[in-house]
Amino acid sequence: MEIVANGIRPDHQVIFDMIEPGSRVLDLGCGTGDLLDLLARDKDVRVQGIELDERAIYECVRKGLSVCQSDIESGLAEYPDHSFDYVILNQSLQEIKKVSFLLREALRVGEKIIVGFPNFAYLHARLCLFFGGKAPMTPSLPNRWHDTPNVRFLSISDFRDFCAEKGFVVEKAYFLNGRKTITFWPNLRALDSIFLLSLPEGRGPQERKSRQC
Amino acid sequence: MIASLKGESLETAPEGCNRSLGIVETQYYTFAEPPEALRLESGGTLGPVTLAYETYGTLNRERSNAILVLHALSGDAHAAGFHPGEEAPGWWDAMIGPGKPFDTDRYFVICSNVIGGCKGSTGPSSLDPRTGKPYGTKFPFITIADMVHAQRRLIDFLGIEKLLCVAGGSMGGMQALQWVASYPERVRSAIPVATALKHSPQQIAFNEVGRQSIMADPAWREGNYYETGQPERGLSVARMIGHITFMSDRSMEEKFSRKLKNGQLSFKFDADFEVEGYLRYRGANFVKRFDANSYLYITKAMDYFDLSGGKLINGRAIDTRFLVISFQSDWLYPAYQSQEIVRQLKLNQVDATYCELRATYGHDAFLVELEGQTTLIHHFLEKTYRGERNGNGNRR
Numbered sequence: 001m002e003i004v005a006n007g008i009r010p011d012h013q014v015i016f017d018m019i020e021p022g023s024r025v026l027d028l029g030c031g032t033g034d035l036l037d038l039l040a041r042d043k044d045v046r047v048q049g050i051e052l053d054e055r056a057i058y059e060c061v062r063k064g065l066s067v068c069q070s071d072i073e074s075g076l077a078e079y080p081d082h083s084f085d086y087v088i089l090n091q092s093l094q095e096i097k098k099v100s101f102l103l104r105e106a107l108r109v110g111e112k113i114i115v116g117f118p119n120f121a122y123l124h125a126r127l128c129l130f131f132g133g134k135a136p137m138t139p140s141l142p143n144r145w146h147d148t149p150n151v152r153f154l155s156i157s158d159f160r161d162f163c164a165e166k167g168f169v170v171e172k173a174y175f176l177n178g179r180k181t182i183t184f185w186p187n188l189r190a191l192d193s194i195f196l197l198s199l200p201e202g203r204g205p206q207e208r209k210s211r212q213c
Numbered sequence: 214m215i216a217s218l219k220g221e222s223l224e225t226a227p228e229g230c231n232r233s234l235g236i237v238e239t240q241y242y243t244f245a246e247p248p249e250a251l252r253l254e255s256g257g258t259l260g261p262v263t264l265a266y267e268t269y270g271t272l273n274r275e276r277s278n279a280i281l282v283l284h285a286l287s288g289d290a291h292a293a294g295f296h297p298g299e300e301a302p303g304w305w306d307a308m309i310g311p312g313k314p315f316d317t318d319r320y321f322v323i324c325s326n327v328i329g330g331c332k333g334s335t336g337p338s339s340l341d342p343r344t345g346k347p348y349g350t351k352f353p354f355i356t357i358a359d360m361v362h363a364q365r366r367l368i369d370f371l372g373i374e375k376l377l378c379v380a381g382g383s384m385g386g387m388q389a390l391q392w393v394a395s396y397p398e399r400v401r402s403a404i405p406v407a408t409a410l411k412h413s414p415q416q417i418a419f420n421e422v423g424r425q426s427i428m429a430d431p432a433w434r435e436g437n438y439y440e441t442g443q444p445e446r447g448l449s450v451a452r453m454i455g456h457i458t459f460m461s462d463r464s465m466e467e468k469f470s471r472k473l474k475n476g477q478l479s480f481k482f483d484a485d486f487e488v489e490g491y492l493r494y495r496g497a498n499f500v501k502r503f504d505a506n507s508y509l510y511i512t513k514a515m516d517y518f519d520l521s522g523g524k525l526i527n528g529r530a531i532d533t534r535f536l537v538i539s540f541q542s543d544w545l546y547p548a549y550q551s552q553e554i555v556r557q558l559k560l561n562q563v564d565a566t567y568c569e570l571r572a573t574y575g576h577d578a579f580l581v582e583l584e585g586q587t588t589l590i591h592h593f594l595e596k597t598y599r600g601e602r603n604g605n606g607n608r609r
Binding site: 048064069080 | 534536552555556559560562564565566567568569570571585588589592593596
């Protein structure tokens, strides 16, 4: 995700466009807060970040952002139901062990969630594996097998199946290849994807809790 | 990366950064003359009440740049700058001054000695107007909330409606939290550092050993020692225990290891090891500057403090911003206690930033490991002061 348009990362631009002005946003793994800064400044969004890295937190505070140091895998228990309009999980899904748990939690505290991840089934990745016989490396999967922070290797199709299985509603989905938006054959041609998800009507957090009992 | 961040924060600081405040002076404010005595949480009253305080910087015309800095157990009103003839500056001088995080070119910084203290504010060593003698143990029990109510009177007297920030470490952090619990509408932001919503049994236990040490000293005489000299042995042991809890295993190893004071074992009960010498020195110094009864009263106030279980926010919609800081090697006020503060803030949708700073010095880190604190507090205050915060959003 190194290609920059107008100084804004393409994935940030997509997420920025998804979010209604004046809303409340929680960014899980907000890094140095570039996206939150954009949202706070240009869309009057009330933002909160969660980040593990101390130096990234310094950067967020320098930008005037509110950010709490925490491991997002430890959950979002302290946030009340629907305390945010959007919960963002951009480029961190693939580093999460308890994917299902975290997405459900995110859908409890947020009305909608925005999930961005690299596509493991991108054409070049398939070629790497098929012809090269090696673990794929692409612009969105830049690390070698032994130094990648990723623990989940999923494709766009995998994620669609997952959403269907879990009953998450895909409201929007965007597919990116650098600066370009991909419409056709995204699972083959897109490097990254960004999904806007919600729970179906009548399946709010209360109902979800009772289902767990 | 840390180095470059540090460099950046220095670049953004005004020219002549880290200048000293120079000579400063303690002032005094007396109020609550009977029958208007200050009502205390214990049911008792205290009056008249004198608060020793210092101020640094200038209050702006809008009176919107005032910061109340709150001291820890053994601190005082002298937070920064120098008193005439003294070599050591105030206790948080590294953080308060021109170009420092609490930038006195920009903010008006206030620090007062707590009630119950012995550094100019009314405490057990003050004269009881009814008897003309020191209060001793006739001094009423005070709480952190009582300390804060007294500070509020000082803030009223200084003509400040809303503080830009309340900030402090350890017991100072407790007072910062209490300010928000008692007067949320008068606090724009709070910086509780290395503190807790309540003392754990371990923290109470260390305080109790300190108190027992004082009260077991025959010189304590039920607190009536002001004519005979204070229980120096008991108070110095209490302070020695305190110093052990302020350090980490690693910082003690780095500082003392098993180094010997005189190069060889004495085979006597002298201080053979440097760590023994250090503790004795600290203890002996402390009794020269601190009143044993104040130690009893203030540690009790810390142990009684309890804003857990929702009492910090009390279900109110609070627009105070928080910067909560803890330190990795602090085992006296461990990070989980700061995380519990943050949890309460999140539950109540209060604007919060939290960071557990890498540090090796244990609880002492809040006074000595300044790099992370400097960066965070500098930018947090600047953005809060300018009102550049976070978007507004539609809060429910």
